[in-house]
Amino acid sequence: MTRCRLCGSAALVSVVDLGATPPCESFLAADRLDEPEPTYPLHLRVCTDCWLAQIPPLITPEETFKEYAYFSSYSTSWVEHARTFVADAVRRVGLGPDAFVVEVASNDGYLLKHVVDRGIRCLGIEPSVNVGAAARDAGVPTLTEFLSPDTGAAVRAEHGPANLVVANNVYAHIPDVVGFTRGLRALVADDGWVSIEVQHLLTLIEENQYDTIYHEHFQYYTVAAAIRALASGGLALVDVELLPTHGGSIRLWARPAEVAGEPARRVADVLDREKAAGLQELSGYTExxxxxxxxxxxxxxxxxxxxxxxxxxxxxxxxxxxxxxxxxxxxxxxxxxxxxxxxxxxxxxxxxxxxxxxxxxxxxxxxxxxxxxxxxxxxxxxxxxxxxxxxxxxxxxxxxxxxxxxxxxxxxxxxx
The missing domain is CATH 3.40.50.720 (NAD(P)-binding Rossmann-like Domain)
Structure with missing residues (x-):
């Protein structure tokens, strides 16, 4: 890796080198035990211009997600987390019977099933064939596709703009940050909302959570880096929540830049915490x-x-x-x-x-x-x-x- 995938800077500095490992979700069948496994370097670096932490995009999302081993519904706490989120989002965004909700990387329908239960029109966009099929079997409308600006525009043309676009635990999984963010903007209504949950680099560093660094996680976000990533696609951060999920995550509430207005006080508070932890200078990464x-x-x-x-x-x-x-x-x-x-x-x-x-x-x-x-x-x-x-x-x-x-x-x- 020679340049930052977000800002294009060449100012990348090593944070931790974990050697070379196989893709973390490539579980082996018994008849493959005598076959060689490909391994790829797992080396986290940070851009000292925009402070996006990242690994080289050595594995494509198509390789990882065509058939995926992770089904969200097998975690009881995660299903409850999704149910609570939907209830809160209905109130926050004011989702009524005529609303439309899209979830990107919707997995097996663990979240949208709560939207379906409320009688709200929805669509999941899930690239993995096997888990997308499980979602459809559960009654959740699901499109098997990766999100891109073209995909977002096609969904909008067929179904209309989304009042709420949800992207939980996917913003780290895509090497084309700018293209994906533009896809989110294509989906969301001009006065709509985007909610993104992603692991917080602050807790990853503070709590030593290095095992969450793996090949399908291409980047790791501070709020400061997320603001720049959102802006690359025409979105602006309006609020942030600190969550306990995945050892410490951030929920980013964004809107189209034209209607976003001033961000909530919590955004400045988290930015101050990140700065105090040294995450906008190299001192926060050296140990x-x-x-x-x-x-x-x-x-x-x-x-x-x-x-x-x-x-x-x-x-x-x-x-x-x-x-x-x-x-x-x-x-x-x-x-x-x-x-x-x-x-x-x-x-x-x-x-x-x-x-x-x-x-x-x-x-x-x-x-x-x-x-x-x-x-x-x-x-x-x-x-x-x-x-x-x-x-x-x-x-x-x-x-x-x-x-x-x-x-x-x-x-x-x-x-x-």
Whole structure:
């Protein structure tokens, strides 16, 4: 990578180099275990002109999303998050029976089903064939397509302008930031609203969430960088919310620049926080790689010492972030016997690179391991409750991020 994909600057500086890994969602079928896997550098850099953090676009979205392993509806908390958002958005935007809502990267209809239930006309735009089919089966109208300015214009011509366009957890997934943003503008009505949720670079850095760096996440946003990205497509930020999702996200409320007006006070407040954290100068990035290295050492030490004591460690979850962590740490089945996942699509497959078997969740209760390494740590509250049965035989939960912690009982933790 030689130039910033947002502003074109050549002033890119290394933040952390995680080596080379396979694509994080390329789970292996058993008959592919003897085949080679392609790996790609995973090197995060930041542009010191616009402060967009980014990795090289080595994998195209078409390669990643033609068939996708992630189904949003398998996370109970995420479905509830979507339901709450729809209820709040109906009030905020004033969505009535004649309104039209479009969600980009609508996945399996986890969010728009709440719009359908309210009798509001809607459309999902989802590039993955398999999850888009699941959405249609659930009664959510879904177009199988990537968003571009042309796609946005075609949808607008056929269905009319959208009063609300939702783009949750997709703004990081597209290498053409400017083209995608122009696509959002093509979809939204001239007096409409755009709501974008994306992980906040501030919490990624502060909470050591380096495992959320993977090839399908092409960029990582501060509010300062998001303002510039939105402007590239004719949108202006009018408000921002700080969310706990994915370890810390921002919800960006934007409107066409012509009607946006002055932003809410919260925008200035978050910009001040980012500036205080040093994210508009290099000082905020320099120690990140050192803290990342400590996560790797601590997790490997724990796994090796457990193995030497004859204790069993298995995983819970097979998220994309988990594959960044496992590959960076060099964890193999001798240290993590298997992991489990609620998504049947992943059962019988193996994690990319590390070749760890993925089994149904019931296997944990059958085997009664000493430790369960929780890979989707962002769902901590949900999973501590779901996995409470592990304590019945004296098992403990292990969380690797932001630092290694072992949950010995429901009310007590030990931090490494």
């Amino acid at each position: 990140f790689s050192t803290r990342v290295a400590k996560v790797r050492r601590d997790l490997l030490k724990f796994l090796v010492e457990a193995a030497e004591r004859g204790e069993t460690v298995v995983g819970y979850g097979a998220p994309g972030k988990g594959n960044t962590l496992l590959n960076h740490c060099g964890v193999r089945p001798d240290l993590l016997a298997y992991t489990v996942d609620r998504n049947p699509y992943k059962h019988g497959r193996f994690t990319p690179g590390t070749r760890i078997p993925i089994l149904p969740p019931e296997r944990i209760a059958a085997d009664k391991p000493d430790y369960v390494l929780v890979l989707p740590w962002n769902l901590r509250a949900e999973l501590v409750e779901q996995l409470s049965y592990v304590h019945d035989w004296g098992g403990r939960l292990v969380f690797p991020i932001p630092e290694l912690s072992v949950v010995e009982a429901a009310s007590r933790e030990v931090t490494a």
